[in-house]
Amino acid sequence: MSILIEKLSKDYGGAPVLSSISTSIAQGEFVAVLGASGCGKSTLLNIVAGLEPPTAGAVTVPAGGAAFMFQDAALLPWLTARANIELALQLRGVPRAQRKDQAQQLLELVHLGDAGSKRPHELSGGMRQRASLARALGQDKPVLLMDEPFAALDAITRDLLHEELERIWLAQRRTVLFVTHNVREAVRLGQRVLLLSSRPGRLAAQWDIDPLVRTDPAAQAALTQEITQALREEIRHHAH
Numbered sequence: 271m272s273i274l275i276e277k278l279s280k281d282y283g284g285a286p287v288l289s290s291i292s293t294s295i296a297q298g299e300f301v302a303v304l305g306a307s308g309c310g311k312s313t314l315l316n317i318v319a320g321l322e323p324p325t326a327g328a329v330t331v332p333a334g335g336a337a338f339m340f341q342d343a344a345l346l347p348w349l350t351a352r353a354n355i356e357l358a359l360q361l362r363g364v365p366r367a368q369r370k371d372q373a374q375q376l377l378e379l380v381h382l383g384d385a386g387s388k389r390p391h392e393l394s395g396g397m398r399q400r401a402s403l404a405r406a407l408g409q410d411k412p413v414l415l416m417d418e419p420f421a422a423l424d425a426i427t428r429d430l431l432h433e434e435l436e437r438i439w440l441a442q443r444r445t446v447l448f449v450t451h452n453v454r455e456a457v458r459l460g461q462r463v464l465l466l467s468s469r470p471g472r473l474a475a476q477w478d479i480d481p482l483v484r485t486d487p488a489a490q491a492a493l494t495q496e497i498t499q500a501l502r503e504e505i506r507h508h509a510h
């Protein structure tokens with residue numbers, strides 16, 4: 271077991287945002303979290319990251335903690351892609367002599383091997399997210415928290431990054447908690463999909479995704495439709 275969430279509730283002083291969420295996430299598992307806008311998905315990740323305390327309940331994460339990747343790459347604009355990654359390595363205590371090589375390996379892992387000397391504004395949105403992923407991986411934490419990391423990308427770039435992320439996840443088997451609005455993305459990447467309800471955010475439903483679904487477009491489409499229907503119902507409730 272990697273992440274244990276027990277009767278987790280959260281409010282910011284007003285109405286509850288999250289209410290009694292319990293689930294456990296296995297080591298190396300990839301879990302996608304879906305829910306309507308404002309249902310508390312980011313709050314859930316922030317609590318797992320240790321950035322926000324829970325109001326009630328408990329969250330247990332592995333001793334090494336979690337790395338975070340956001341929708342906005344949040345790279346330091348005055349540093350090159352390589353230097354952004356080297357900084358993560360430095361913060362982790364990697365000796366200076368090894369940082370350059372390790373940063374290059376990480377750049378190559380995300381297929382940015384030739385772009386290390388570019389600064390963020392010289393990179394496309396997809397390349398910035400690749401650099402951001404390399405930086406998150408450079409933190410070498412057992413858990414990777416991803417908050418809509420590909421939401422701002424065009425569909426083709428997003429599909430490419432799905433392939434990259436899957437390849438890296440299969441090679442490294444980190445535990446991933448991936449928040450998205452996009453049902454197709456959740457079904458494409460997740461071994462399990464959690465659906466949060468709105469106001470308060472509860473665990474409304476979950477689906478285990480059979481890996482065979484990924485190789486069967488009809489099954490993938492049917493499951494996407496089923497989950498989309500459930501998400502729509504959550505959004506409709508919320509609208510009343």
Ligand SMILES: Nc1ncnc2c1ncn2[C@@H]1O[C@H](COP(=O)(O)OP(=O)(O)OP(=O)(O)O)[C@@H](O)[C@H]1O
Nearest residue numbers: 282287305306307308309310311312313314449451
């Ligand atoms: N620091 C905070 N202080 C007060 N309220 C907050 C804070 N952070 C989030 N909220 C509120 O908690 C609720 C859930 O927000 P959160 O960002 O977790 O939702 P979300 O599901 O990630 O939304 P979206 O999908 O739009 O990104 C919202 O009503 C938001 O206004």
